[in-house]
Amino acid sequence: MSLRITPAVLAVLAMLSLGLIAGLFAAASGPFSPAEAGKMRRLLQPIPGKPQAPAFRLPDTDGTMRTLEDWAGKVLIVNFWATWCPPCRKEMPAMERAWRKVKDKGVVLLAIHVGGNEDRIWAFLTDYDITFPVLIDKTGAVSRAWRTIGLPTTVVVDPAGRMVLKAIGGREWDDPAILDAVLALRGTK
């Protein structure tokens, strides 16, 4: 029995081949393509119940007292970090790149340093050319109130002041997948 190869058969073979490839991709990485699975490494976790972000009053690096109300109605990315925390340091350049992309789009990036030692914080910010606001939580009380348990932790607050997304550990903050998720919160009621 012989099968003659016509353009139609060729098309069917090509489709079957592509289907086989797609099927094996799915078997290897669940319902996601490798590109999608890669994106997952960069995504944020939803916070159940979307609790209201706790109010705070903290000094920035100039000593000016800032409060959560200063950024009311904006989408806030709040990063809890410390100069001595390796993954915190590693994600800072990506945070700065993200800040430059979103600062004119209704999003504020805010870093809260857990613990004191202003001199080291200043030196770090200068070395890394950080331009987004950095506040200092000397006692760690605000960090605890924001349910931060370990470093680094980042919380995204929607314009209604609710904590909606979270990342425990470093992320590539300028990744389009992350920025899209953050920008999509604008206008949330």
Added chain:
Amino acid sequence: MRDAVHDGARGQGQAPGLSRRLARAVLRIAFAVLMVSPSVGPSWAQSAGEAADPSIPSGPGVVQWHYRGQGLKLTLTQLRPDNVRAFLGGRGFTKADTEFVVQSVCIFGSSMGSAHERPGSPPVVILLKQWRAHWNGRSIAPRLREDWAKVWKARGADETAGVAFHWALFPTRQTYGPTDYNWGMITFPIPAGARIDLEVHWLNGDERHSARIRGLECGQ
């Protein structure tokens, strides 16, 4: 239906030979794509997991241990007394408090969290309180954040230093979503240079897991 296809092919003159070659080419390409695709087969997941966590310093002289399984990924780094002295000195601890730490505990740097990478994967809970170091026939519990808070209070240590130490320690209990992890130190009241087996405990969703990492060496 197949006959209709055969019939159609007859009318294509040179086409069947060309089509056959094209068909073989398509299949070869498909096969080649399958063979080189990084997403096919278990090696993909393994290679992703075996990459050293960049959050822990690496390089000549740095001793690390890695574990990955049942939702947990873990890297432990040996910290030498001089590493600890440098860290604590920079955080505002007095020399006496710094030496107290160096003389009383063995410290590992750690980066631990969820090995899962897909949304919807079960949460991973690291249960540090249940961990045990096995050394010299003894089972030794870690000295946790809560334990150190009492120590610093009793010693009247600088509050800023105590805050830094708290946050520099790995959380006692933390829940990790896919790709989440924390960095932090783990301390055991074991002398410098001791070789230990470390019993680690965690939850992967509702499943309770433990593993024993053998031959860890406290820095000296």
